[in-house]
Amino acid sequence: MKTPPEDHDLIRWLDEEMTPAERTSFEARLEADPTLKAEAEEMRQLSLSVRSHLPKEMPVPHPDFFNSQIQVRIQQMDLEERRAAARPAAAGSILSSLWMRLLAPVAAVAMLAAGWLALRTSSATGSVVVSVYTPDPKVQATTVENTEAHATVLLLEGLDAMPAEKNVAGLSVHHAETDAQLATTTLFDGAGQVLLVMGKDARNQPLIFSHGTPRG
Amino acid sequence: MPASPASDSDEVEDIELVKRSQTGDMRAFDALVTRYRGRVYAMTYHLVQNETEAWDLAQEAFIKAWRAIGSFKLDASFYTWLYRISHNVTYDWLRKRKIQGDGEFDDERTDHRVAAGAEAVPAAFAAPDVAMKRAELGQRIQEAIAQLSPDHRQAIVLREVEGLSYDEIAEVMGTSIGTVMSRLFYARKKLQELLKDTYENAT
Amino acid sequence: MRIQAPVTLSLLFAAWCCGVLPTAAQTTTAPPTTAAGKSAATDGKVWGALVYAVTDKSKLTGAVEKAPDLIPDLTDRLAKAFPFTDFEILGQHTQDVFREYESWVVPSPELFLKVDSKGPAEGGGLNLHLQFWRQQTVLVKTDTILRTGSPLFIRGPKWRDGQLIFVLALKSVGGK
Numbered sequence: 001m002k003t004p005p006e007d008h009d010l011i012r013w014l015d016e017e018m019t020p021a022e023r024t025s026f027e028a029r030l031e032a033d034p035t036l037k038a039e040a041e042e043m044r045q046l047s048l049s050v051r052s053h054l055p056k057e058m059p060v061p062h063p064d065f066f067n068s069q070i071q072v073r074i075q076q077m078d079l080e081e082r083r084a085a086a087r088p089a090a091a092g093s094i095l096s097s098l099w100m101r102l103l104a105p106v107a108a109v110a111m112l113a114a115g116w117l118a119l120r121t122s123s124a125t126g127s128v129v130v131s132v133y134t135p136d137p138k139v140q141a142t143t144v145e146n147t148e149a150h151a152t153v154l155l156l157e158g159l160d161a162m163p164a165e166k167n168v169a170g171l172s173v174h175h176a177e178t179d180a181q182l183a184t185t186t187l188f189d190g191a192g193q194v195l196l197v198m199g200k201d202a203r204n205q206p207l208i209f210s211h212g213t214p215r216g
Numbered sequence: 217m218p219a220s221p222a223s224d225s226d227e228v229e230d231i232e233l234v235k236r237s238q239t240g241d242m243r244a245f246d247a248l249v250t251r252y253r254g255r256v257y258a259m260t261y262h263l264v265q266n267e268t269e270a271w272d273l274a275q276e277a278f279i280k281a282w283r284a285i286g287s288f289k290l291d292a293s294f295y296t297w298l299y300r301i302s303h304n305v306t307y308d309w310l311r312k313r314k315i316q317g318d319g320e321f322d323d324e325r326t327d328h329r330v331a332a333g334a335e336a337v338p339a340a341f342a343a344p345d346v347a348m349k350r351a352e353l354g355q356r357i358q359e360a361i362a363q364l365s366p367d368h369r370q371a372i373v374l375r376e377v378e379g380l381s382y383d384e385i386a387e388v389m390g391t392s393i394g395t396v397m398s399r400l401f402y403a404r405k406k407l408q409e410l411l412k413d414t415y416e417n418a419t
Numbered sequence: 420m421r422i423q424a425p426v427t428l429s430l431l432f433a434a435w436c437c438g439v440l441p442t443a444a445q446t447t448t449a450p451p452t453t454a455a456g457k458s459a460a461t462d463g464k465v466w467g468a469l470v471y472a473v474t475d476k477s478k479l480t481g482a483v484e485k486a487p488d489l490i491p492d493l494t495d496r497l498a499k500a501f502p503f504t505d506f507e508i509l510g511q512h513t514q515d516v517f518r519e520y521e522s523w524v525v526p527s528p529e530l531f532l533k534v535d536s537k538g539p540a541e542g543g544g545l546n547l548h549l550q551f552w553r554q555q556t557v558l559v560k561t562d563t564i565l566r567t568g569s570p571l572f573i574r575g576p577k578w579r580d581g582q583l584i585f586v587l588a589l590k591s592v593g594g595k
Binding site: 007008010011012015017042043046047049050051053054055056057058059060061063066067069070071073074077 | 242246250253254255257258261262274275278279282283353354357361372373375376377378381382394397398401407408
Binding site: 061062064065067068125126127128129130131132133134135136139141144146148149150151152153154155156159160161162164166168169170171172173176178185187196198205206208 | 469496502543
């Protein structure tokens with residue numbers, strides 16, 4: 001009958017955690033006890049299986065993005081810390097009232113404020129989203145300065161997906177002509193064909209009057 | 217475009233990269249991330265059995281490592297230190313999830329999590345061997361491991377995958393050696409039970 | 420502050436961008452004429468594109484638009500900024516931006532940008548007011564300083580097996 005310490009002996013032997021003397025002694029027991037020996041063998045097989053099927057290393061999905069996200073988040077944390085330190089200066093800024101009106105998520109305010117301040121003081125060479133506003137409260141905007149990608153990313157959460165059956169057509173615009181009087185812009189392709197005409201309706205909403213055959 | 221850090225990292229020792237990271241050199245740290253992300257991700261994945269969460273937790277681990285790198289003693293093993301951090305981060309998450317209720321994801325960090333594109337993440341791990349039987353066995357083992365409790369799973373992973381000694385496992389898990397042994401024994405017995413049918417059919 | 424700012428490199432790049440003549444492809448924009456027939460001053464040129472991002476190459480639509488020399492490593496940058504592996508430009512449009520008049524950047528009739536210039540920005544680039552539209556709905560309004568060498572990536576809605584991303588880059592500052 002095995003008792004808990006004996007169970008431990010079994011795995012200690014398996015995992016080579018025994019002293020040479022202990023090992024010799026245990027191996028003698030194995031020879032004398034076929035049941036124990038069978039159990040030890042079964043456990044050894046299991047160990048091998050597990051080891052060969054659980055890799056020590058696995059490819060990270062989107063490895064470049066993984067690395068750049070880490071950098072971005074570290075920078076965001078630094079910015080937030082600086083913002084906290086620079087708080088007296090930020091409070092007096094006239095832009096803060098603009099942000100209070102426009103921005104819903106407080107975190108975004110903090111980050112943009114800190115980001116704008118920090119980047120200005122360090123004479124940044126990247127693009128900066130100074131303020132952002134989403135008319136639909138369901139949509140949230142977050143800005144990320146991604147130095148690895150050398151780009152500024154504006155993330156929009158809460159957008160409805162474009163229907164799968166919709167053909168999202170692209171246009172290859174060669175040139176555009178704006179008629180200020182009619183307040184319309186005509187887009188032309190390389191062959192001089194009209195791709196579409198942009199105008200505005202009475203409510204200042206964009207209106208696409210017509211377009212030729214879009215690509216896609 | 218600046219040269220990719222990966223080109224230097226093979227020649228540069230961990231210790232050098234860590235020293236540079238300690239002075240705030242993010243490029244050096246980035247090289248460490250590249251060097252160890254596969255292992256950290258494997259570790260978090262084995263524990264939480266979910267790609268998206270494992271990805272996030274691996275991120276957390278590296279970020280915490282960056283924050284704490286000043287306190288890293290240069291004569292220690294960087295990987296073991298990183299490993300400990302990964303373990304803590306994962307366990308904190310598991311504990312929190314347990315408190316919040318099983319199966320509920322933590323929605324607090326929505327921005328970067330959604331940015332990770334949960335639905336778009338492809339399966340990262342494919343069975344190394346194309347033989348159906350072996351792939352099936354691998355699948356069954358993964359499933360069996362997933363059925364263990366986190367503590368038992370962690371003990372098995374640390375022992376079988378990472379090859380840590382009992383002392384080291386005890387240190388990582390913050391328990392006694394006796395507990396480590398009990399967990400290992402129980403985990404192996406449980407796996408045997410779960411895989412009984414598989415072994416019988418595998419040949 | 421640990422943001423790496425390779426200032427010299429970026430300034431050189433920006434200077435190079437401003438000096439380069441536009442390619443023959445798609446850059447001619449007739450500036451709007453006022454009632455008196457005078458041309459409005461152009462503050463600069465922007466390049467807008469609608470990109471479709473996927474993780475499975477076979478899901479791309481087969482669009483053949485090529486990125487201009489403006490951002491030769493666009494796909495690399497997109498891969499660093501988003502968790503996708505394959506990208507295609509569905510449509511593109513280079514457009515002048517003006518202070519007195521709004522411009523439309525329409526690489527697709529589905530998602531487009533209204534752009535107003537507020538003049539040059541301190542430290543280079545242009546102050547722009549942008550409105551990102553989806554047909555008749557404004558998704559987001561933003562005041563942005565757009566600088567050469569640093570495009571704006573707007574992550575738009577999901578579509579089919581991937582994501583639509585609007586790219587806006589500053590091609591040049593000043594009239595020509």
